Amino acid sequence: MRIALFVTCLNDTLFPATGRAVVRLLERLGHEVVFPRAQTCCGQMHYNTGYRRDAQRIAVHFVRTFSDAEAVVVPSGSCAAMVRDNYRRLAEPGSRLARQVENLLPRVYELTELLTDVLEVRDVGAYFPYSVTYHPTCHGLRMLGLGSRPYELLQRVRGLRLVELPEARECCGFGGTFAVKNADVSAAMAADKLGQVSATGAEVLCAVDNSCLMHLGGTAQRAGTGVRTVHLAEILSSTEQEPTVP
Amino acid sequence: MNGSRERVLGRIRAALADVPAGEAPPDVSVPQTYAASHEQGERLELLAGRIADYRAEVHRTTGGGLPDTIAAVLSQRRTRRAVTASDAPPVWFTSTAAEVVRDDGVDVATLEGTDSVVTGCALAVAETGTLVLDSGAAQGRRIISLIPDHHVCVVNASDVVASVPHALHRLDPDRPLTWISGPSATSDIELERVEGVHGPRVLDVVLVE
Amino acid sequence: MSTAFMGMPGFPRAARAAVNDAQLRSNLRTATRTIREKRDAAVSELDDWQDLRAAGQAIKNRTLRHLDLYLERLESAVQAAGGRVHWASDAAEANRLVTRLVRDTGESEVVKVKSMTTQEIELNEALGQAGITAYETDLAELIVQLSEDRPSHILVPAIHRNRAEIRDILASHMAEWGTPAPEGLTDDPRALAEAARRHLRDRFLTTNVAVSGANFAVADTGTMVVLESEGNGRMCLTLPRTLISVVGIEKVVPSWSDLEVFLQLLPRSSTGERMNPYTSTWTGVAPGDGPEEFHLVLLDNGRTNALSDTVGRQALRCIRCSACLNVCPVYERTGGHAYGSVYPGPIGAILTPQLRGTTAEPEASLPYASSLCGACYEVCPVSIDIPDVLVRLREQVVSQPGHRSEKAAMRAAGWVLGGHRRLGLAQAAATAARSVVPRRLPPPASAWTDSRDLPSVPGRTFREWWRDRAEGKESGA
Numbered sequence: 058m059r060i061a062l063f064v065t066c067l068n069d070t071l072f073p074a075t076g077r078a079v080v081r082l083l084e085r086l087g088h089e090v091v092f093p094r095a096q097t098c099c100g101q102m103h104y105n106t107g108y109r110r111d112a113q114r115i116a117v118h119f120v121r122t123f124s125d126a127e128a129v130v131v132p133s134g135s136c137a138a139m140v141r142d143n144y145r146r147l148a149e150p151g152s153r154l155a156r157q158v159e160n161l162l163p164r165v166y167e168l169t170e171l172l173t174d175v176l177e178v179r180d181v182g183a184y185f186p187y188s189v190t191y192h193p194t195c196h197g198l199r200m201l202g203l204g205s206r207p208y209e210l211l212q213r214v215r216g217l218r219l220v221e222l223p224e225a226r227e228c229c230g231f232g233g234t235f236a237v238k239n240a241d242v243s244a245a246m247a248a249d250k251l252g253q254v255s256a257t258g259a260e261v262l263c264a265v266d267n268s269c270l271m272h273l274g275g276t277a278q279r280a281g282t283g284v285r286t287v288h289l290a291e292i293l294s295s296t297e298q299e300p301t302v303p
Numbered sequence: 304m305n306g307s308r309e310r311v312l313g314r315i316r317a318a319l320a321d322v323p324a325g326e327a328p329p330d331v332s333v334p335q336t337y338a339a340s341h342e343q344g345e346r347l348e349l350l351a352g353r354i355a356d357y358r359a360e361v362h363r364t365t366g367g368g369l370p371d372t373i374a375a376v377l378s379q380r381r382t383r384r385a386v387t388a389s390d391a392p393p394v395w396f397t398s399t400a401a402e403v404v405r406d407d408g409v410d411v412a413t414l415e416g417t418d419s420v421v422t423g424c425a426l427a428v429a430e431t432g433t434l435v436l437d438s439g440a441a442q443g444r445r446i447i448s449l450i451p452d453h454h455v456c457v458v459n460a461s462d463v464v465a466s467v468p469h470a471l472h473r474l475d476p477d478r479p480l481t482w483i484s485g486p487s488a489t490s491d492i493e494l495e496r497v498e499g500v501h502g503p504r505v506l507d508v509v510l511v512e
Numbered sequence: 513m514s515t516a517f518m519g520m521p522g523f524p525r526a527a528r529a530a531v532n533d534a535q536l537r538s539n540l541r542t543a544t545r546t547i548r549e550k551r552d553a554a555v556s557e558l559d560d561w562q563d564l565r566a567a568g569q570a571i572k573n574r575t576l577r578h579l580d581l582y583l584e585r586l587e588s589a590v591q592a593a594g595g596r597v598h599w600a601s602d603a604a605e606a607n608r609l610v611t612r613l614v615r616d617t618g619e620s621e622v623v624k625v626k627s628m629t630t631q632e633i634e635l636n637e638a639l640g641q642a643g644i645t646a647y648e649t650d651l652a653e654l655i656v657q658l659s660e661d662r663p664s665h666i667l668v669p670a671i672h673r674n675r676a677e678i679r680d681i682l683a684s685h686m687a688e689w690g691t692p693a694p695e696g697l698t699d700d701p702r703a704l705a706e707a708a709r710r711h712l713r714d715r716f717l718t719t720n721v722a723v724s725g726a727n728f729a730v731a732d733t734g735t736m737v738v739l740e741s742e743g744n745g746r747m748c749l750t751l752p753r754t755l756i757s758v759v760g761i762e763k764v765v766p767s768w769s770d771l772e773v774f775l776q777l778l779p780r781s782s783t784g785e786r787m788n789p790y791t792s793t794w795t796g797v798a799p800g801d802g803p804e805e806f807h808l809v810l811l812d813n814g815r816t817n818a819l820s821d822t823v824g825r826q827a828l829r830c831i832r833c834s835a836c837l838n839v840c841p842v843y844e845r846t847g848g849h850a851y852g853s854v855y856p857g858p859i860g861a862i863l864t865p866q867l868r869g870t871t872a873e874p875e876a877s878l879p880y881a882s883s884l885c886g887a888c889y890e891v892c893p894v895s896i897d898i899p900d901v902l903v904r905l906r907e908q909v910v911s912q913p914g915h916r917s918e919k920a921a922m923r924a925a926g927w928v929l930g931g932h933r934r935l936g937l938a939q940a941a942a943t944a945a946r947s948v949v950p951r952r953l954p955p956p957a958s959a960w961t962d963s964r965d966l967p968s969v970p971g972r973t974f975r976e977w978w979r980d981r982a983e984g985k986e987s988g989a
């Protein structure tokens with residue numbers, strides 16, 4: 058399959074290793090990955106902060122960039138949810154954008170959806186010899202309904218010991234501009250989430266969103282706790298020959 | 304007064320400018336895919352279990368055993384005086400030693416000095432363990448089942464319905480209704496249910512088969 | 513408009529104090545956890561929960577889209593059953609109405625059933641100014657009234673207090689209002705409930721006027737519905753001669769049978785019970801049984817503002833169950849007072865700004881009091897998409913004057929993200945500066961770095977790696 062990667066602006070700039078991991082993983086599974094160079098962002102930050110018109114312009118750019126793709130993979134639950142859930146709300150009913158959005162949406166997948174639903178693979182041949190706990194990020198959990206997909210993939214990674222995260226469904230406190238506008242509450246939520254993570258004793262905290270991991274990882278680093286944050290794609294791309302080192 | 308009525312209705316109509324003029328309420332469809340009842344168990348067993356969950360006591364008996372059961376319940380709670388509806392069946396009280404006052408407009412002070420109240424009910428809802436009183440036969444005014452600290456409610460097996468939807472279909476909205484699910488309770492302290500505040504703190508349900 | 517909450521700071525400032533209050537955090541954590549588990553268990557018993565939600569949502573939508581018709585129908589039905597109907601366009605008018613109705617009875621005391629609507633209009637304060645004393649009879653409202661506090665939760669206004677604090681409040685203040693607390697009162701919830709019973713008993717038996725709200729008002733039949741637990745509601749609804757119910761115009765439902773949906777949704781969502789201990793319904797007056805006089809006051813007070821927004825309108829579906837508060841991670845850490853309104857939590861964050869407008873604080877900051885995690889939408893029994901309405905309100909806030917630096921930053925970011933070349937240039941600038949970014953940044957970025965490290969900026973962006981790889985420079989990382 059020829060899969061277009063929407064890497065997301067955050068991954069592109071701050072977490073390129075995640076993008077590289079997606080490419081390695083999908084190529085290893087025998088698929089072709091393309092990277093439409095015109096891509097920028099999904100518009101979520103603007104949309105969620107109330108800048109609808111700017112978000113609309115970014116959405117127009119996104120659908121134009123990916124209109125011909127056979128499938129679009131997004132290594133971010135919240136960016137995938139932005140496209141799949143909110144583009145419909147951004148487009149005026151009956152507009153050209155609305156038609157383009159309806160046409161494109163069925164082909165946009167978050168990474169774990171692409172793997173389990175479209176490529177129908179659960180054992181991706183990965184090796185990652187660490188204890189890992191998984192935090193289901195809110196938009197992946199509630200807007201996309203990823204459900205058991207990430208766990209099914211993690212369970213089949215050789216060497217990996219999956220540890221259940223207590224109160225996993227609770228938000229980590231990132232929330233985009235919330236982390237800055239309500240920094241005290243956001244920090245309190247992160248501290249509580251990290252408390253739960255520490256209680257598991259896991260070496261690695263994994264998620265499908267680098268935004269939440271950046272917030273939690275930054276908090277953990279400041280607090281000096283030992284847990285490392287790793288995007289799911291980097292675990293799934295890891296092999297004995299080319300291991301991901303957390 | 305009239306001015307406010309027109310002002311509020313006018314604001315509502317202005318706020319609903321987006322609703323097409325030709326739209327009628329039934330045009331907004333209501334999916335009725337929810338269940339009429341939930342098949343959670345045999346009706347009487349279910350009712351008894353649910354009521355017990357509220358820490359109310361259930362006493363199962365037959366028509367013939369009813370006077371003795373009522374007598375036993377009243378004696379167990381050390382009732383000296385009980386009030387009942389003016390039209391309650393006299394046979395209910397043929398075994399008890401307690402004084403039984405018929406409600407022919409008993410005043411509040413008398414009710415306050417009465418240990419128990421014995422009533423029937425319009426129906427009971429099995430799934431939720433709820434008794435519904437509608438001031439109908441053998442029930443009396445709402446106040447009599449409220450002031451005494453102990454309520455004995457007689458439920459005929461034939462008046463037990465499965466679910467809330469079934470209950471509403473049988474009830475008459477023109478009558479004042481009181482739905483009772485266990486003794487008076489509060490969840491206001493740390494969100495834990497504690498039985499016993501202003502209403503009757505003890506509820507005995509006599510289920511007659 | 514609201515005096516109790518007037519002069520409240522914006523949400524972030526109020527929240528900061530709450531977040532640092534260890535006792536409050538612990539009380540809230542215990543209470544919300546308890547109720548969440550109970551709610552989940554009660555809901556999971558019904559395999560048609562999603563069908564009930566869909567029906568509840570649709571019934572409310574139908575009602576709201578034809579609200580004028582249903583209110584007129586309700587009015588006729590109540591009048592036909594012997595009740596009187598009054599309309600109030602705002603809080604001041606409702607308060608004047610109720611004050612006059614109480615004065616007409618010649619009484620100077622009223623007993624009250626817990627009602628959010630009368631809290632919203634600050635009826636007790638208005639009655640007090642007219643020389644009428646209002647006694648709250650719900651245990652939590654009593655605690656709030658005795659301690660001159662403000663409610664912090666829709667269902668359990670004293671949720672921010674634990675049992676020891678409640679004991680102290682009852683022990684020290686009951687005597688000022690009537691029957692004192694018994695000697696040696698302990699913090700056993702049973703003992704506290706018993707104290708409330710003794711404190712209010714005479715009050716119930718001797719007061720001639722009651723004020724209530726209503727959970728539902730049935731248009732077809734004119735029936736009012738009140739759900740409660742303690743029996744204080746039954747006392748107020750049956751003992752006094754005069755009953756005055758203040759009801760928001762959004763509480764109407766079309767028909768009697770619609771209650772089959774809401775009487776299943778509400779108790780399980782709010783207290784996590786299959787059914788609340790007591791539900792009372794009444795239609796006008798019943799001769800010889802209960803009040804001789806019934807007045808219904810229909811209140812707008814900003815509801816038509818909410819109704820006029822096609823996205824925000826859904827907030828009026830709310831049945832005040834408070835399930836959204838109990839699952840909200842923000843509410844759990846701040847409590848209700850930080851929201852500066854009687855409607856706290858996620859529903860308050862969308863309801864308050866719609867009722868009062870978004871130009872002042874705390875209303876302007878409430879739409880941002882959420883990480884948009886969506887837990888509220890998931891549990892809402894009438895499927896109010898709270899995150900969607902929050903975003904809608906954020907759009908309204910940023911369209912107002914102010915927010916200059918944020919608008920400029922967003923505009924700049926929007927421009928950068930409008931094309932990949934601009935993005936590439938911005939990334940190059942970030943990469944060049946990577947070695948000079950300090951660990952802690954000045955405001956406003958300090959809001960991030962106060963508690964979190966920044967990620968280190970990598971030497972090469974993904975798109976640079978991709979380009980290099982395509983040009984055959986390298987294949988690995």
